[in-house]
Amino acid sequence: MNILLVNDDGIAAPGIAALYSALCDFAAVHVIAPDGERSAVSHGITLDKPISVRKYLRDGLFEGIAVSGSPADCVKLALNELLDRRPDLVLSGINLGCNSGLNVIYSGTVGGAAEAVFNGIPGIAISLTTYQDPNWEPAQAFARKLVQRIAERGIPAGVLLNVNVPNVRESAEIAGIRITEQGMAQWQEAFYKRTDPKGRTYYWMSGSKKETPGNETIDDTAIKNNYISVTPLQFNLTAYAEMKKIQMLELEY
Amino acid sequence: MNILLVNDDGIAAPGIAALYSALCDFAAVHVIAPDGERSAVSHGITLDKPISVRKYLRDGLFEGIAVSGSPADCVKLALNELLDRRPDLVLSGINLGCNSGLNVIYSGTVGGAAEAVFNGIPGIAISLTTYQDPNWEPAQAFARKLVQRIAERGIPAGVLLNVNVPNVRESAEIAGIRITEQGMAQWQEAFYKRTDPKGRTYYWMSGSKKETPGNETIDDTAIKNNYISVTPLQFNLTAYAEMKKIQMLELEY
Numbered sequence: 001m002n003i004l005l006v007n008d009d010g011i012a013a014p015g016i017a018a019l020y021s022a023l024c025d026f027a028a029v030h031v032i033a034p035d036g037e038r039s040a041v042s043h044g045i046t047l048d049k050p051i052s053v054r055k056y057l058r059d060g061l062f063e064g065i066a067v068s069g070s071p072a073d074c075v076k077l078a079l080n081e082l083l084d085r086r087p088d089l090v091l092s093g094i095n096l097g098c099n100s101g102l103n104v105i106y107s108g109t110v111g112g113a114a115e116a117v118f119n120g121i122p123g124i125a126i127s128l129t130t131y132q133d134p135n136w137e138p139a140q141a142f143a144r145k146l147v148q149r150i151a152e153r154g155i156p157a158g159v160l161l162n163v164n165v166p167n168v169r170e171s172a173e174i175a176g177i178r179i180t181e182q183g184m185a186q187w188q189e190a191f192y193k194r195t196d197p198k199g200r201t202y203y204w205m206s207g208s209k210k211e212t213p214g215n216e217t218i219d220d221t222a223i224k225n226n227y228i229s230v231t232p233l234q235f236n237l238t239a240y241a242e243m244k245k246i247q248m249l250e251l252e253y
Numbered sequence: 254m255n256i257l258l259v260n261d262d263g264i265a266a267p268g269i270a271a272l273y274s275a276l277c278d279f280a281a282v283h284v285i286a287p288d289g290e291r292s293a294v295s296h297g298i299t300l301d302k303p304i305s306v307r308k309y310l311r312d313g314l315f316e317g318i319a320v321s322g323s324p325a326d327c328v329k330l331a332l333n334e335l336l337d338r339r340p341d342l343v344l345s346g347i348n349l350g351c352n353s354g355l356n357v358i359y360s361g362t363v364g365g366a367a368e369a370v371f372n373g374i375p376g377i378a379i380s381l382t383t384y385q386d387p388n389w390e391p392a393q394a395f396a397r398k399l400v401q402r403i404a405e406r407g408i409p410a411g412v413l414l415n416v417n418v419p420n421v422r423e424s425a426e427i428a429g430i431r432i433t434e435q436g437m438a439q440w441q442e443a444f445y446k447r448t449d450p451k452g453r454t455y456y457w458m459s460g461s462k463k464e465t466p467g468n469e470t471i472d473d474t475a476i477k478n479n480y481i482s483v484t485p486l487q488f489n490l491t492a493y494a495e496m497k498k499i500q501m502l503e504l505e506y
Contacts, residue, residue: 004324016281017427022391037301039294039300039301040297040298040300041294041297042294042295042296042297042298042364043295043358043359044293044294044295044297044298044359044361045293045295045458046293047292047293047358047458047460048290048292048447049446050455050456050457051455051456051458052453052454052455052456053454053455053456053458072359073458076442076458077270077444077456080442080443080444081444081446087259089331102371102488104490105296105299105367105371105488106296106297106325107488108297111295112405114358116282118355118358118439137316138506141506142301142506144503145505149502149503149504150502152504155498155499155502156492156498156499157493158492159492159495159499161499172505176410176506179487179496179499179500179502179504181490181491181493182490182491184488184489186371189329190333191333191334193328193334194303195295196303196305200305200307201305201306202303202304202305202306203303203304203305203306203330203334204302204303204327205298205299205300205304205326208395209326210461218450228506230499230504231491232491232492232495232496232499233490233491233492234490234491234492234494234495235355235437235490236434236435236437237357237358237435237486237488237490238434238435238484238486238487238489239409239411239412239413239485239486239487240434241487242409242412242485242487243432245408245409245410246408246412246414246432246483246485247432249400249402249403249406249408250402251399251430251432251483252398252402252430253391253394253395253398253427253429253430253483
């Protein structure tokens with residue numbers, strides 16, 4: 001099996017090394033990832049300037065390629081230029097921080113995996129629901145089993161699996177797996193408004209996740225209950241359910 | 254009526270001035286847009302550095318605010334910090350270049366309008382299907398009528414209207430309006446591989462749109478037939494139709 005790893009935390013991040021370690025004994029694993037952090041770049045791609053690439057050696061663990069662009073750039077470049085063989089699977093992560101609810105829209109981790117899906121290759125985004133003190137082990141164990149299951153049975157074309165793994169102290173605390181819906185849980189932005197050394201105002205975005213009540217089928221609810229959340233995503237955004245209402249506006253030119 | 258304009262071509266681009274001119278005689282129009290081009294940044298937002306803002310005077314036409322971030326940043330900042338009143342409507346554009354098919358996923362124009370929708374405000378992305386010799390007039394005329402219609406009747410919550418206007422020489426060439434689906438027409442990437450002045454390899458992304466056969470209900474088909482395409486979009490990406498197949502994988506931890 002031929003696997004491509006990408007992420008949005010950058011090729012030097014611990015999560016991509018954890019993912020590599022989990023998979024390298026039963027697959028040929030290639031690492032092509034951004035040369036630094038690209039969090040929250042969504043599906044952004046680089047059109048207005050060149051993209052540079054360089055070899056990146058990770059502590060004797062892997063030799064990968066560091067790319068000056070976004071996660072989506074990495075996958076496009078990998079498929080078009082850098083890989084000799086088309087991968088069977090693309091995994092993006094392991095991301096530090098949850099990619100559930102409306103975060104899915106902004107996520108560079110999801111953006112990388114989506115690029116695989118657009119090219120007919122199964123894509124998996126995998127995130128750990130913490131920014132500190134990560135316990136990679138449950139995500140590693142699940143990634144191994146998931147990849148093996150997909151190798152046996154495949155997944156439907158056009159579908160991305162968005163995986164969020166709760167950060168637990170002991171692996172046994174994981175309650176199980178839930179196939180979930182993307183919730184619409186949002187962040188409430190807060191901007192720090194400050195003055196730079198030259199006296200000009202600047203803003204720095206921060207925020208906290210709004211608690212949105214959701215039933216058991218929602219990604220954030222599953223995660224809160226210590227389930228690994230697996231959400232199948234697709235990228236035809238058409239609001240079919242509202243089509244008739246828009247037709248009834250009788251728009252004119 | 255209180256309208257916010259944003260775009261991804263930058264506050265100095267001709268399209269946002271064309272949109273301002275079309276709407277300013279019957280609405281209070283505020284312009285808060287990126288300080289330069291931000292094409293293909295999708296829903297990307299700026300978390301890892303501060304965002305600066307400055308006043309921008311456009312040839313006596315408007316005084317806007319230029320923002321160092323993405324279209325989505327502009328709308329977040331506008332709603333949280335920069336506007337005194339919540340806008341009734343956010344329009345993003347007029348973009349130079351079509352935002353149909355899979356382009357919708359990468360589009361900063363759509364990203365800006367989506368941010369409004371996430372905040373409960375109707376959002377419209379409007380694009381002209383050319384990069385050169387734009388005839389803004391049909392897009393301007395349609396934007397006026399669309400805004401007035403929405404003022405009268407509203408649009409469903411959570412729905413973005415993604416408008417693509419064919420670039421015609423004479424306004425009378427517009428065949429009418431079609432409420433369409435997002436097609437899955439893709440770009441075939443091509444990378445220029447070259448060497449920089451220091452002898453290092455770089456890549457520059459280019460490409461051309463793959464012709465995908467689609468029926469009359471698809472955005473790209475409507476545009477090709479000189480219809481203004483209006484696609485209602487939503488942002489719950491859950492692949493409901495494939496949920497059962499994913500459950501049948503019987504994923505284990």
